[in-house]
Amino acid sequence: xxxxxxxxxxxxxxxxxxxxxxxxxxxxxxxxxxxxxxxxxxxxxxxxxxxxxxxxxxxxxxxxxxxxxxxxxxxxxxxxxxxxxxxxxxxxxxxxxxxxxxxxxxxxxxxxxxxxxxxxxxxxxxxxxxxxxxxxxxxxxxxxxxxxxxxxxxxxxxxxxxxxxxxxxxxxxxxxxxxxxxxxxxxxxxxxxxxxxxxxxxxxxxxxxxxxxxxxxxxxxxxxxxxxxxxx
Amino acid sequence: xxxxxxxxxxxxxxxxxxxxxxxxxxxxxxxxxxxxxxxxxxxxxxxxxxxxxxxxxxxxxxxxxxxxxxxxxxxxxxxxxxxxxxxxxxxxxxxxxxxxxxxxxxxxxxxxxxxxxxxxxxxxxxxxxxxxxxxxxxxxxxxxxxxxxxxxxxxxxxxxxxxxxxxxxxxxxxxxxxxxxxxxxxxxxxxxxxxxxxxxxxxxxxxxxxxxxxxxxxxxxxxxxxxxxxxx
DNA sequence: TGTGTTATCCATAGATCTATGGAGCATGTA
DNA sequence: TACATGCTCCATAGATCTATGGATAACACA
Numbered sequence: 001x002x003x004x005x006x007x008x009x010x011x012x013x014x015x016x017x018x019x020x021x022x023x024x025x026x027x028x029x030x031x032x033x034x035x036x037x038x039x040x041x042x043x044x045x046x047x048x049x050x051x052x053x054x055x056x057x058x059x060x061x062x063x064x065x066x067x068x069x070x071x072x073x074x075x076x077x078x079x080x081x082x083x084x085x086x087x088x089x090x091x092x093x094x095x096x097x098x099x100x101x102x103x104x105x106x107x108x109x110x111x112x113x114x115x116x117x118x119x120x121x122x123x124x125x126x127x128x129x130x131x132x133x134x135x136x137x138x139x140x141x142x143x144x145x146x147x148x149x150x151x152x153x154x155x156x157x158x159x160x161x162x163x164x165x166x167x168x169x170x171x172x173x174x175x176x177x178x179x180x181x182x183x184x185x186x187x188x189x190x191x192x193x194x195x196x197x198x199x200x201x202x203x204x205x206x207x208x209x210x211x212x213x214x215x216x217x218x219x220x221x222x223x224x225x226x227x228x229x230x231x232x
Numbered sequence: 233x234x235x236x237x238x239x240x241x242x243x244x245x246x247x248x249x250x251x252x253x254x255x256x257x258x259x260x261x262x263x264x265x266x267x268x269x270x271x272x273x274x275x276x277x278x279x280x281x282x283x284x285x286x287x288x289x290x291x292x293x294x295x296x297x298x299x300x301x302x303x304x305x306x307x308x309x310x311x312x313x314x315x316x317x318x319x320x321x322x323x324x325x326x327x328x329x330x331x332x333x334x335x336x337x338x339x340x341x342x343x344x345x346x347x348x349x350x351x352x353x354x355x356x357x358x359x360x361x362x363x364x365x366x367x368x369x370x371x372x373x374x375x376x377x378x379x380x381x382x383x384x385x386x387x388x389x390x391x392x393x394x395x396x397x398x399x400x401x402x403x404x405x406x407x408x409x410x411x412x413x414x415x416x417x418x419x420x421x422x423x424x425x426x427x428x429x430x431x432x433x434x435x436x437x438x439x440x441x442x443x444x445x446x447x448x449x450x451x452x453x454x455x456x457x458x459x460x461x462x463x464x
Numbered sequence: 465t466g467t468g469t470t471a472t473c474c475a476t477a478g479a480t481c482t483a484t485g486g487a488g489c490a491t492g493t494a
Numbered sequence: 495t496a497c498a499t500g501c502t503c504c505a506t507a508g509a510t511c512t513a514t515g516g517a518t519a520a521c522a523c524a
Contacts, residue, residue, distance in 0.1 A: 012341050013341050013342070013417055016331055016335050016337050017259065018257060018259040018262060020327060020335070021257040021327070022257050024250065024252075024253030024256065024257075025253040025256075026250060027247045028246070030246045030250060042500080042501090043501060043502090044500065053484070053485095054500080054501075055483080055485075055503095056483055058502060058503090059483080059502090060482095067335075068335055069330070074490090076491065076500090077490075077491050084334055085333060087330040088330060094319070094326035094327075098319040099252055101317060101319040102300040102317060103299075105244070106245060106248045109245050109248070185245055275470075275471060275472095276469095276470070284513090285514070286470085286471075287473095287513080288512080290470095290472060291473095291512080292512095308470090308520095308522065309468095309471080309520070309521045310470065310471085310521095
């Protein structure tokens with residue numbers, strides 16, 4: 001089915017680039033890609049996370065696989081998908097940056113639904129590093145567990161947004177919280193900050209999220225939280 | 233025609249990103265974008281450069297404009313298109329990097345048609361800067377004139393590939409030549425190097441091209457060559 | 465006010481993409 | 495060996511996208 005001519009013609013380069021472009025022409029595929037830049041996941045989890053039917057999700061993933069932007073690993077009956085490399089996440093980041101820079105609608109959506117709390121007053125990565133060293137802040141990872149386990153800022157506390165209220169007591173009320181999530185388009189951290197503030201805490205968002213942290217060459221840790229709980 | 237719902241729903245973010253994805257799903261649009269990252273151009277020139285009919289080129293440009301990745305400037309009866317910002321070129325660069333990293337076909341095409349001369353032995357930007365300072369090399373811009381005029385490495389000589397043989401005498405045979413073009417996917421510099429070598433000159437390619445040079449924060453010059461010729 | 469140049473707008477046939485239900489395939493498990 | 499689970503493959507109706515010719519619009523220049 002895949003015709004590979006013996007000698008690819010010169011113009012084929014842009015055809016090849018378009019193979020990758022095809023991945024990001026569908027909103028759901030972008031959403032999938034952003035999830036996969038955080039952690040690997042089986043198809044079923046991806047379908048659930050994006051609200052797709054299983055077969056549809058699988059079809060999208062096949063398209064992404066043909067473009068080689070994702071790869072897979074089989075574990076028993078499950079197939080885990082993951083971003084095929086750093087370049088993939090850098091590409092997604094560049095896409096997001098471009099959209100935020102050029103499409104006023106994106107900013108508008110982030111502002112409307114996100115939270116006004118995280119707009120101008122984000123903590124820079126450099127500032128965070130310094131203040132963590134000084135023991136001045138708590139770093140809060142509000143993404144789902146599996147994403148924390150795949151990669152997180154060393155020393156960060158895992159507290160998925162959905163458990164924020166229930167586990168509020170784990171946070172020292174006197175120390176400022178810096179929350180982070182998937183990136184500038186993700187609303188988890190802004191929402192967490194909003195809720196923390198309405199609970200009377202001092203809280204801010206980190207600039208960007210995990211992929212940008214990694215891309216900045218900063219240290220990354222992996223593995224389940226040490227808190228010892230949730231033996232699973 | 234463009235329905236803008238009063239309050240955009242949360243999921244709209246990925247729809248917005250897909251607006252930009254749509255630009256890079258078509259090979260010709262990627263080609264146009266790469267051209268526009270070098271220099272602004274009127275529609276007719278873009279159509280000619282990409283081998284598109286005028287109406288088709290215009291249609292593609294409209295799509296790119298709706299995604300806000302290009303903007304226009306009118307001059308008399310001509311409409312000049314240009315990349316709408318740095319983020320656009322960074323995005324295109326990231327796309328190319330991803331394709332080179334993940335799609336073996338791209339490397340293959342570059343190797344097959346490009347030139348074997350520029351594969352492993354490219355000059356780094358840092359090395360070039362040092363050697364230019366030492367007066368050790370000639371920097372050669374082999375892109376079309378308008379691209380040189382829009383932006384070039386300071387001190388570079390403009391010598392579009394098509395005139396290479398005719399103007400070979402302008403190059404001191406004893407000084408090594410470092411040629412550059414649009415970027416890692418562009419074949420102009422590799423071809424120039426091949427021809428220079430077969431003419432007995434020492435020549436190498438610069439890593440990447442103009443956009444990457446600019447993105448690295450290095451100095452950029454603009455304007456026609458000082459050689460005084462071509463009064464036009 | 466005409467005319468030529470450039471570019472956009474419009475309508476459309478043909479090609480491509482999406483979502484989805486159902487069948488088919490590996491892998492564990494009883 | 496029989497089943498359950500988790501995915502992929504297949505066929506298809508409906509929606510979108512592309513290329514293109516012809517008409518129209520914006521300018522410049524007589």
